[in-house]
Amino acid sequence: ANCQTWVKEKINLPSLFGAAFRIKKSELLHDLRLLPSFEECVNDKLQFNLLTRIHNLRPDDAFIEPCGVGYIQHNPPAPTLTEEEMDFIYEFPFTRQLHPHTKNKAWNESMVGKLQSSVIIGRGCWGSCNFCVIPLVQGKDVAKRSTESVLKEIETLYTSGVHKINDLTLPTLNMYGSSCELYDHPEHLHSPIVDKEITYHTKKQYCNQQCVGCPHRKISDQLYPLLEGVEKLNQKYAHTSLELRSAIRHDIILDQPKLFRKIMQFISRLKIAPEHISDQVLKNMNKSTQDAFVRFLAEYKKINQEQGTHKNLVPYFVAAHPGSTEESMQELKEFCTKNDLFVNLTQVFTPTPGTVSTAMYYSGENPLTREKIHVPRAFREKKDQKNILLIQDNEDASDMNS
Ligand code: SF4
Structure with missing residues (x-):
C-alpha cells in the first residue's frame, strides 16, 4: 500500500x-x-x-x-515511436556484449553470437495472427529506423572489424516502411526521448483490424533501397556481407515482386511461417489460405530458377492450435510430402496471455466468430499431432515421445 x-x-x-x-x-x-x-x-x-x-x-x-x-x-498504449525516436534509441553505443554477471556466460555467448552482429531496423507487426503476442508487446504498427541510421550502424560495424552482418531484424521483414492510411489524425506530445514536441497520428474510424489484404494498408518496398545501400557498403569494405535471417510474410511478399527478388539475394535459406495448411485451422489462426502458400511456393521456385539457385525454404508449423485435429495434421503432412518441404520447425501451440487463440483455448469458442471449436488439451493428443508431422513413415512413434 x-x-x-x-x-x-x-x-x-x-x-x-x-x-x-x-x-x-x-x-x-x-x-x-x-x-x-x-x-x-x-x-x-x-x-x-x-x-x-x-x-x-x-x-x-x-x-x-x-x-x-x-x-x-x-490507459491506451503508447503511440508508435517516430523514426526520429527510433534512430535516437538505436544509435546509442551499445556494447553488444552480455552483462558481465550473466549466468552460464560462455554457453549464453554461444547462443547470442549471431545477434551481436545483427542490426535492428524496426519493431511491431500488423499480421494479426491470432496466437501472436508481438502486436501486444511491440505494437501493431511498424516503428522503423531511417535507412541512413541503419546504414550508419552497419558501416560502424564494418569499420570495427565485423565482416558479416547476421540479419536486419524486424518481426516481419517485408513490413519495413508499411503503414495504415487511416492513422491520419495528427496529435502532438512532448517526447521525453528526443526532448521536443513530436507529431503522431491516430485513427478516428473504426475498423475490424484485419490488416492483411485491407485496402487501407499501404505496403512498402522501402527495404529495397536499404538493401541497395548495404550492397554499396559491401563493395566499399572488402570481404563483408549481410545475411538476412528474419522471417517474411509469404502472402504479402506476393505483392512485392521486386523486393522478393532482392531479399532472395541476401539469404541462404528463407524462413516463413505458414503455420498450417488446413483452411479451417488457418481461419482460427487468422492466417491466409492454403492457396496463398501454394502461389508463394510457385513464385519461390521461379525466383530460384531466375537466380540460378536452390535455396532451401524453412517453413514453421504449429501443431494442436485450437481447431487442429489429427486429420488436419495428416492433411498438412501430405501437403509437405507432396511439395517436398523439409519440416523440422514445429511447435505445439502454447497459450500466451492476451491473444485471441488463448481465449479459444480457454473457452472452446472463437471469440471473434463465436464458433465452437475443438481444442486439443491433453498432452497425449498434442504430442500425437506433432508426431504426425515430424515422424517419417519408416520411423517408430515411440522414438518421438521423450
Ligand atoms: S484500417 Fe485496415 S490496415 Fe488500418 S488498422 Fe484497420 S484493418 Fe489494419
Whole structure:
C-alpha cells in the first residue's frame, strides 16, 4: 500500500500511456469503455471472450475493468515511436556484449553470437495472427529506423572489424516502411526521448483490424533501397556481407515482386511461417489460405530458377492450435510430402496471455466468430499431432515421445 501511495504521489498515472492502475468509484472517467469485470471473466468463459474481443477490436482504446470493490483503469498504449525516436534509441553505443554477471556466460555467448552482429531496423507487426503476442508487446504498427541510421550502424560495424552482418531484424521483414492510411489524425506530445514536441497520428474510424489484404494498408518496398545501400557498403569494405535471417510474410511478399527478388539475394535459406495448411485451422489462426502458400511456393521456385539457385525454404508449423485435429495434421503432412518441404520447425501451440487463440483455448469458442471449436488439451493428443508431422513413415512413434 505504501508503494502504491508513493507511485500515485510521484507519477501522474492517468497521463501515462500503457499504464494500468487501480482507481476508486469516485475517480471513474465515464467516457471510457467498460470491460466485463474480473469476477465475471473468472466465472464465465464467454465474458472472458467478450473482453478479448473488445480488446482485439479496439487496440488503441482506454478501458475500465471492474475488479473487487474498485476498478482497474487501462490507459491506451503508447503511440508508435517516430523514426526520429527510433534512430535516437538505436544509435546509442551499445556494447553488444552480455552483462558481465550473466549466468552460464560462455554457453549464453554461444547462443547470442549471431545477434551481436545483427542490426535492428524496426519493431511491431500488423499480421494479426491470432496466437501472436508481438502486436501486444511491440505494437501493431511498424516503428522503423531511417535507412541512413541503419546504414550508419552497419558501416560502424564494418569499420570495427565485423565482416558479416547476421540479419536486419524486424518481426516481419517485408513490413519495413508499411503503414495504415487511416492513422491520419495528427496529435502532438512532448517526447521525453528526443526532448521536443513530436507529431503522431491516430485513427478516428473504426475498423475490424484485419490488416492483411485491407485496402487501407499501404505496403512498402522501402527495404529495397536499404538493401541497395548495404550492397554499396559491401563493395566499399572488402570481404563483408549481410545475411538476412528474419522471417517474411509469404502472402504479402506476393505483392512485392521486386523486393522478393532482392531479399532472395541476401539469404541462404528463407524462413516463413505458414503455420498450417488446413483452411479451417488457418481461419482460427487468422492466417491466409492454403492457396496463398501454394502461389508463394510457385513464385519461390521461379525466383530460384531466375537466380540460378536452390535455396532451401524453412517453413514453421504449429501443431494442436485450437481447431487442429489429427486429420488436419495428416492433411498438412501430405501437403509437405507432396511439395517436398523439409519440416523440422514445429511447435505445439502454447497459450500466451492476451491473444485471441488463448481465449479459444480457454473457452472452446472463437471469440471473434463465436464458433465452437475443438481444442486439443491433453498432452497425449498434442504430442500425437506433432508426431504426425515430424515422424517419417519408416520411423517408430515411440522414438518421438521423450
Ligand atoms: S484500417 Fe485496415 S490496415 Fe488500418 S488498422 Fe484497420 S484493418 Fe489494419
